Structures are given as structure tokens and as C-alpha cells.
Amino acid sequence: MTPVNYDAVVVGGGAVGLTSAWRMATRGMAVAVVDPEPGRGASWVAAGMLAPVTEVEFTEEPLVALNLAAARGWPAFAQELGADAGVEVGYRPCGTLVVDGDDGDRARSESLYRFQRALGLEVERLSARRLRELEPAVAPGVRSGLLARHDHQVATRAFVRALMAAAAARGVSFHRARAAAVEVGGGAVSGVRTDAGTLDAPVVVLAAGAWSGTLGGLPPEVVPAVRPVKGQILRLAGDPARPLLRRSVRGVVRGSSVYLVPRQDGTVVVGATVEEQGFDTAVTAGAVYELLRDARRVVPGVTELALAEARAGLRPGSPDNAPIVGEAHLGGLILATGHYRHGILLSPLTGAAVAALAAGESVPAELAPFSPARLDRAPRALPLTGATR
Numbered sequence: 001m002t003p004v005n006y007d008a009v010v011v012g013g014g015a016v017g018l019t020s021a022w023r024m025a026t027r028g029m030a031v032a033v034v035d036p037e038p039g040r041g042a043s044w045v046a047a048g049m050l051a052p053v054t055e056v057e058f059t060e061e062p063l064v065a066l067n068l069a070a071a072r073g074w075p076a077f078a079q080e081l082g083a084d085a086g087v088e089v090g091y092r093p094c095g096t097l098v099v100d101g102d103d104g105d106r107a108r109s110e111s112l113y114r115f116q117r118a119l120g121l122e123v124e125r126l127s128a129r130r131l132r133e134l135e136p137a138v139a140p141g142v143r144s145g146l147l148a149r150h151d152h153q154v155a156t157r158a159f160v161r162a163l164m165a166a167a168a169a170r171g172v173s174f175h176r177a178r179a180a181a182v183e184v185g186g187g188a189v190s191g192v193r194t195d196a197g198t199l200d201a202p203v204v205v206l207a208a209g210a211w212s213g214t215l216g217g218l219p220p221e222v223v224p225a226v227r228p229v230k231g232q233i234l235r236l237a238g239d240p241a242r243p244l245l246r247r248s249v250r251g252v253v254r255g256s257s258v259y260l261v262p263r264q265d266g267t268v269v270v271g272a273t274v275e276e277q278g279f280d281t282a283v284t285a286g287a288v289y290e291l292l293r294d295a296r297r298v299v300p301g302v303t304e305l306a307l308a309e310a311r312a313g314l315r316p317g318s319p320d321n322a323p324i325v326g327e328a329h330l331g332g333l334i335l336a337t338g339h340y341r342h343g344i345l346l347s348p349l350t351g352a353a354v355a356a357l358a359a360g361e362s363v364p365a366e367l368a369p370f371s372p373a374r375l376d377r378a379p380r381a382l383p384l385t386g387a388t389r
Helices: 015-026 061-085 103-118 128-134 156-169 209-214 285-298 300-304 340-358 365-370
Strands: 008-011 031-034 096-100 124-127 144-148 152-154 173-175 179-185 188-194 197-200 203-206 227-237 248-253 256-262 268-271 306-317 324-327 333-337
Touching: 008 015, 008 188, 015 031, 015 061, 015 156, 015 203, 015 333, 015 340, 061 152, 061 156, 061 340, 061 365, 096 103, 096 128, 103 144, 103 248, 124 128, 128 144, 152 156, 156 173, 188 203, 203 340, 209 227, 209 306, 209 333, 227 285, 248 285, 256 285, 268 285, 285 300, 306 340, 324 340, 324 365, 333 340, 340 365
Parallel strands: 008 031, 008 203, 031 173, 096 248, 203 333
Antiparallel strands: 096 144, 124 144, 179 188, 188 197, 227 268, 227 306, 248 256, 256 268, 324 333
């Protein structure tokens, strides 16, 4: 096969890779995406919670600032994407409730609430009465909760379909093949070798999610330290005319987190486990049981819904579970991976950063702390045997 020339090749067709490709194409670049099944990886499985407030964790202040900036940009981003794609994006500004299973869980939530308030985050404490006015389906035993009005959601499958349509409309080429290696010469990338041929380009964007550390051809010192973190998730089918929930609900049940995300078609997404199991994507009976058990304690009506799907996806985790976005120590190589729980939320900002770097510009200020350079002294991920995609 004769090599094909592009301005940039994106390895990985998830939300981050697709947004990056679309953004570069809007700047007039000739872009290719390499992925055997674009849009069908972790982004297809994800619940799509855009939740910078309710997913805040202690000691993650720089990441909180990044996530808040990303959330503020989502309404305009969704509007622009929808106009370019000509299809529904699936964005819903619905807000998120947080409830507790028992007194022990409430104590942990109280501590997190104080931390959220100390950071200046907008979160409102609710009485049991007000909670049920907002969501009557919440369990009777829940006595209080929190409302994060600006934690929204996007239907991820509609989202990736919109990204693919917008990218295609801008001339992005999709190569449904496996990326075997990055071609390197003279201290810089020169393209990507796939199992169907070679794509020449002076810029390569590595956005392969959990598989980013397995791509061949890269010098060891630039291989991103990314590991797969398994998450099992359920989809329950309901009646769109009588939706069980109007907004996302997060619960803490005996120390474990569970969330329920309603879609406009009546589906409720329930997730998600966090498992360090390598590249295993098997759905286990235990995980299904635990998710349904905890979801039922928060919203009992889930037991009346039909179990439509059980899937497992692989989040890309970095050493500090924060994104890795920026230029690597190799000419023309841009890393856009390691987003862990926030890939959908951060895809607009990451895509804009990738397009800026490809054009010789700087990344947005919010992303500057998440350059690959911060991990130069961190242990590199070891290759995982048997990794396939």
C-alpha cells in the first residue's frame, strides 16, 4: 500500500481523539483517525456525567479547576458541535443530586461538602422534603442530600456519533485499522504504521485511552504511563413517558459510590465499578449484583426496569489519575490520554489544546499543569502482556 500523507494522524477514536481530529480539521488541517472501531471504546460505555462538583476528591484542587473550566465550556461546545454535525449531541443541563445510604455515609458526605464549600463550589444542602420534591423516586430512608445544579450530563453514544459526523463533514479520514507503531526518524515522528498500511504525517496525536502505553515504535522515555482501570456499568430500560428520574443521582452506600443517570429515552445508566484488572473486560455477576443492590438502596424503583445491557470499559489511568496532555519529548508527538474518570468532560478542552499544539500555539492555561513533563520522574508503566484491541 502506498503511504498516505496527512497533516496529522490521531491514534484512537474515542471522545478525546475524535474531538481533537475535529478541532484540527476546523483549522484546515488534513487529519486521519486510526481506530478499528471508532467511538466504540470507553466512550461508548461511559455514563457521560459532566460532574466537576460531585466528583471532586480531596487533594485534587488543580484538577477541580480544570474540570470546572471544561464544564463552563460545554454548552457552547455542544451547540457548535451540533451545528457542524447536523445531529443531536445529547447534552442535558439537568443537575445532579447526591444522597447517602446511612449515617456513616452521611458523615463522609458532610466532610466532602465542607471541602466543596471551601473550594467555592456551588452546592446546596437539601432537606428530605425538598429532595423528594426534586426526585420523588429517591428511597424513603434518605433524610437529606445535596444539589449540584451545574453538574450535567451528555448521552455518550449520541455524543460520539455527533463527533464522527462533524469530523467527517470537515474532511477527516477514518482508517478502521489497528495502529501498530509510530514511525520515528531524526528525533521526530513521521507517521503511523497500521496493519493496513502507513499514514505519513509530521504530527501524531496519541489518544488511544487505556491502550496508549502499548503502541509500538516510541522511545521508552516518551511512552505514556497509562494503565487500564476497569469499570462495569448497566443500562436499564424504562418508559420515556414516565421517567424514573429527571436528573442524575449519586449515592454513597456503605462507603461505595453508585450513580444513576437518566436518558431522555427512559434508559437509566447505573455505574460504575473501579477495578485494577488489567485489560480484562468481562462482565461479572458480582459487579451486576452490587450495582443493582446499591442503586436499589438509593432509588428502589430501579428494580422495575428491564436490564437492557451490562458492559465493561477501560478508563485510562495515569500515575496521579490526572490527564496527560501536551507535547512529548519527541518532535511532532502530542499526548492526549490518561483522563481516567473525566474523558468525556475534558474532551472539548483537550481537543482545543491538541489543535493549538498542532498549529504551534500554547495549550489553554487550565491544562498547563497536566503536561507530560510533570511525570518525567514518575515510574513508567510496564507493558502488559496479552493486551489487544
